[in-house]
Amino acid sequence: MIFGSDFVNKGIPVVIIFTLAQFINSITGGVGFTLIMTGKQKIEFYNSIGLFFVNFTLNLILIPSLGCMGAAIATATSVIFSNILRLMQVYIFYKMQPYGINYLKTIVPAIMATVLLLLTQKVNLLPIGQLMLNVFIVLGIFLIYTRFTGVDEDEQYIWNLIKQKFAFRLGA
Structure with a gap:
């Protein structure tokens, strides 16, 4: 807009x-x-x-x-x-x-999020409200899907690197 x-x-x-x-x-x-x-x-x-x-x-x-x-x-x-x-x-x-089979961990929630985003586009919200709703939908679906499918070794490694980087910056 x-x-x-x-x-x-x-x-x-x-x-x-x-x-x-x-x-x-x-x-x-x-x-x-x-x-x-x-x-x-x-x-x-x-x-x-x-x-x-x-x-x-x-x-x-x-x-x-x-x-x-x-x-x-x-x-x-x-x-x-x-x-x-x-x-x-x-x-x-x-x-x-x-x-590999791990691609499904990205594709399935992406399709789910896309469908929900398309369904919610008819909701009359201010642009910032629509943006917040969209972010909530995408993050929510990926977090819920990850909760049910688990985290593999590579994802855990990346998550640990992110935590280390932020812990270093915060002085922990």
Whole structure:
């Protein structure tokens, strides 16, 4: 709402599409870097060229009819496609994939939080009230889910590092 109703009506869907693309980009891990660091720089170079041409072509097709939404769809499609391609390449070359059962500890509560956030968007609150409600929902769902699923060794290690850092700063 800070940017006005025009942004809310036209900009938010664009931001959501870019967010989805970035989400896919982040969950595929560093597959592009994996290719580079393992001697497959040329393949990653060709991946990047392909990403450019797919993005450029989709933008030429979609922007005239859809405007900024077309640009968002084109870019998101290109990013998602290229990251899935890189993920498949890493699996083909090295029989590696970055996913395990512990991914469910993030995906399940994220889906639950998303559904609840979408359901609560119709509540008429001041922007700060909506922000506080959203934070409460997300933190609550993740804390409750973690309570039921437990904390694994890596999470406990990170939690202990955080506690040590704050204890040091507080002089404890």
